[in-house]
Amino acid sequence: MGLSFFVCSLLSLLLLIPFSCSLTPDGLSLLALKSAVDSDPNQAFSDWNENDTTPCHWSGVSCMAILGNSDPRVVGITISNKGLHGYIPSELGALVYLRRLNLHGNHFAGSLPSQLFNASSLHSLILYDNNFTGSLPPGLCRPPRLQNLDLSHNDLGGPLSPNISQCKQLQRLILAGNRFSGEIPAGLGSSLKNLVQLDLSSNLFNGSLPPDLGDLGSLSGTMNLSENQFSGEIPASLGRLPITVSLDLRSNNLSGQIPQQGSLTNQGPTAFLDNPGLCGFPLQNPCRNSPISGQRIPAITPEASKHIQKGMKPGIIVAISAADALGVAMIGGLIVFIYWRARDNKGSCSCTGKEKLGRNHVARKWFCGKNRGNATESGSEKGGEGELVAIDKGFHVEMEELLRASAYVLGKSSLGIVYKVVVGNGIPVAVRRLGEGGAQRFKEFEAEVEAIGKVRHPNVVRLRAYYWAPDEKLLICDYISNGNLITALHGRSGQAPANLPWPVRLKIAKGTARGLAHLHDCSPRKYVHGDIKPSNILLDSNLNPYISDFGLSRLFGITGNPNANISGGYLGSVLPYARTPSVSAKGGDWSGTTAGTSKSFTDCYKAPEARIVGARPAQKWDVYSFGVVLLEMLTGRSPEAQWAATGEELVSWVRKAFEEEMALSEIVDPALLREVHAKKEVLAAFHVALTCTEAEPEARPRMKSVSDALEKIGSSSYSC
DSSP states (O other), X not given: OHHHHHHHHHHHHHHHSOOOTTSOHHHHHHHHHHHHEEEOTTOXXXXXXXXXXXXXXXXXXXXXXXXTOSSOEEEEEEOOSSOOEEOOOGGGGGOTTOOEEEOOSSEEEEOXXXXXXXXXXXXXXXXXXXXXXXXXXXXXXXSTTOOEEEOOSSOOEEEOOGGGGGOTTXXXXXXXXXXXXXXXXXXXXXXXXXXXXXXXXXXXXXXXXXXXXXXXXXXXXXXXXXXXXXXXXXXXXXXXXXXXXXXXXXXXXXXXXXXXXXXXXXXXXXXXXXXXXXXSTTSSOOOTTSOOTTXXXXXOOHHHHHHHHHHSOHHHHHHHHHHHHHHHHHXXXXXXXXXXXXXXXXXXXXXXXXOOOSSSHHHHHHHTTTTTOOTTOTXXXXXTSOEEEESSTTOOOOHHHHHTSEEEEEEEETTEEEEEEEOTTSOEEEEEEEESOOTTOHHHHHHHHHHHHTOOOTTBOOEEEEEEETTEEEEXXXXXXXXXXXXHHHOSTTSOOOOOXXXXXXXXXXXXXXXXXXXXXXXXXXXXXXXXXXXXXXXXXXXXXXXOOTTHHHHHHHTXXXXXXXXSOOOSOOOBOOOOOOOOOGGGOTTSOOTTOOOOGGGTTSOGGGGSTTOXXXXXXXXXXXXXXXXXXXXXXXXXXXXXXXXXXXXXHHHHHHHTTOOGGGTSOGGGTTOGGGHXXXXXXXXXXXXXXXXXXXXXXXXXXXXXXXXXXXXXXXXX
């Protein structure tokens, strides 16, 4: 009787409890995160149901089939900008296949659990813009593949543990906007060989800068150490950083003379501002008892020394030296004043505040005026509210996601700054900032961008979207991952070139020719690129070429950028085909006396007629420029280096070499000499290049004919 009652009672109890044991272990770990959230205003967990058998269809969860596992395993959690309040539970560390945890833009608090780093597959931890406190867990580097660590804009503190050097695969270390203190541990620079981004700005770090930071040879973009309490001198070893790195040491207590070594000589004055003890170039503050930084002091011969001693009194010498120093100081001060005046002029946003508008100061500079405009701003059809417009309907990125994405500088030029931005889905895009002007020309800007967006070709960089506001314009394009042709041919500073074999060079030439032929004849309108050069030919991981910067100068002219000179007509613009009259500028020698021509090294890829002020862009300009690029690929000589070494243009030098019947080994790139089998193909490509670079425009072929000629060197033919 008693046993029967017990069994019946147990069965009744089991029937009252929902049966949820069918959910996978990964799903149970995720339910711990849902339980740790005490405020979910946007219902981010509305479909996280404990009665499900798998979490793989839950919002923000991504899974992958893993060899040897019957069920797909959780590899990603992305729940950002949902206003969540709570903490991170230690149970997430049980997700052994978790690769990416992205909870940025919420209100998570508490410390980071050490157990989280038991997730041995973790490679990206994106937790910026939350309220985390405490110090970094000692087991931070336990996951062997940890690559991206972004904990910026929280309330973390304490010293930076030397254990951070054990994160050997770390590529991005972003700790800006916290309360970390103490010195940067020694060995950071020598251990993190894969680091491409370092941002420790807006903390309480102090002490001297470790000299081994100069060993971060993979660094790119910006090394940001601004708004801390660093003191002492700037190590000269920082000059070993890659030449493309932008250094930001503003608002510290650094002192002494700025070393004039390596990449340090390429930094502008803003890199060193608000360090009262610093002196030397490029600041307006010259160092006492030392030569004026940045000026070369000629050697003084004994005869000159006697002349100085006899001919000039000491007082006069002192007066002249003081006047020179004052002049340099005034010029430096004027440069800094103009810079900050331009940044803080009326209607602009200086972005110097601490507002939470993104991961670092770079993001703040992009979008600081995003919702700041006046709805009645003069002439702006869009009012003051910015708008992100997707040209490619398959491109889905919200403005808020772009605003808060991880970003770093790819390059800077007279046509602005280009950033690499990694959006929430892990796909990188390239974002070019156009400027702040042109508020009255929205319709013109829109028409130009829409025309660029209609150009679709495998060898032309694809424009995906654009952002328009009265005080900010951005272009969002595909990110091409392997640099450009100029670095592939000649290498970066301090690095050897890639020694591209002939089949690869021929593939690059063919692809570039196809892209140009499409712009000229096969696209919706007959376009002129106007700025073909190796730096505008990008390469992907398979060394396929992509023509970039198409239409850029025209857009810069619309936005009122002072660096976009549209008066001469030599634009990377969306312009219809124009026949240009023949211009006799034999050989294209810009050292000649032709009126109105330019003599700048930047003209080395321009056609002779393109160097005349006021000339209208024509497609034959592109043909000539492509011919120069092809000659550079064949000879291995850059036009600038050729001019500097011989005073002769590359085109003229090659023509003379063929006229004098020089041996091919004296003309071709030495890296190609080993490929004896390619001799006939190389000669054929030389003839194509020389035909493209005829002095008379009418003597040059159309780009379609050039492409066909190159295709005959290979196997397949190309048509529109």
